[in-house]
């Protein structure tokens with residue numbers, strides 16, 4: 001605060017140092033998207049989306065995995081109740097002073113300037129596990145970060161950098177650290193990777209995050225696959241739409257988008273202004289993708305479907321709509337549920353269940369399901385049901401065909417495979433819609449399908465597991481409603497394509 005000269009009438013504002021908190025999560029997010037960190041700090045939190053199902057699923061799976069690893073590797077856990085973050089920091093310090101063998105969910109925090117400004121930053125992180133180890137002749141606490149996946153990410157090392165730095169302030173020396181990945185058959189970590197502490201990497205990341213929290217201008221929207229789990233997605237999509245950014249285009253990778261921008265193509269109208277031939281001059285865009293990208297830009301600008309090609313004859317005839325849900329059984333991905341319907345939406349569902357032979361079950365909402373003892377039997381039920389004709393079997397993306405090839409009995413694969421038709425691949429080839437994605441949910445919703453219940457496969461899976469454990473038919477009905485909606489939404493898309501496609505060649 002500058003002191004005014006004596007006798008001055010100038011008003012003075014006390015300028016306290018800014019206090020910004022940099023969490024381990026913010027460091028991770030900043031590596032992925034600086035805009036997210038900036039919005040978290042500066043935007044109205046009421047504008048955030050509700051948690052995306054995918055984000056909830058990843059969080060639940062991560063927590064389950066961490067708990068399972070602790071259960072498999074810690075002989076005895078003594079819970080300590082904490083009511084606030086501050087109390088967690090104090091309790092962690094106290095437990096470290098007492099020299100306990102390990103601390104799960106340790107709370108670490110330090111306040112520090114990071115540069116020559118007045119800003120004081122609070123750096124904090126909650127460590128999955130602190131373990132007391134001998135290192136260079138003394139006992140120190142070493143942080144462990146636990147992840148379900150089998151491959152490390154840059155953000156994992158950065159997170160451990162932060163924990164090591166925070167612990168070095170307490171212990172006087174940087175401790176060793178480990179990243180535990182995956183799980184083996186006994187529930188222990190599959191990989192234990194040693195961390196290589198890099199203080200420069202941490203300080204550079206912390207400064208960047210601190211700048212975003214305090215003074216940086218709003219970073220631009222960059223719609224990427226990871227945006228699916230971000231609570232700012234609706235806001236960012238709104239910005240992308242308002243600014244007609246090429247981020248809205250589907251099937252354009254991050255590299256190709258950078259190449260487009262390098263060629264001066266930043267907005268949808270820039271794409272439409274180029275011919276497909278001119279677009280092909282850009283690295284990453286080929287003769288097949290150029291017309292699709294241009295049509296997608298046109299669809300967005302004119303808010304209408306843009307046809308690229310005739311609907312194949314096979315899609316103009318009635319067929320079966322087919323979809324499945326899978327789980328892992330002894331290392332194999334096999335269906336636990338499959339659903340199919342005709343073009344009018346008449347649906348049947350086959351489910352793997354604890355039965356000896358296939359049997360029928362009526363659900364409270366009237367849906368009939370066929371219970372089958374295993375996935376082979378479920379495949380047989382489906383093959384039998386569609387054997388009354390030779391109509392095409394429409395499905396959405398290559399996943400269903402891959403699961404058929406990889407899990408069905410050979411004679412069922414031979415019977416069904418020639419009839420499968422990927423309606424998603426056909427849609428991408430013949431038409432472009434003003435959408436960022438060609439998944440069945442956005443496409444069918446755009447074309448008028450009202451999704452009943454939830455739209456999350458994992459929620460359906462959890463309801464199915466709940467039914468297996470408790471026998472709750474309400475839970476099973478919810479899971480089957482999801483499966484039914486998947487095939488009925490496909491029927492609506494198929495019908496819409498047939499009704500709206502321009503006449504094809506005779």
Ligand code: SF4
Pocket residue numbers: 033034035036039220221222223224226227230231232233234236
């Ligand atoms: S939606 Fe995407 S671009 Fe927007 S803040 Fe989130 S991660 Fe960043």
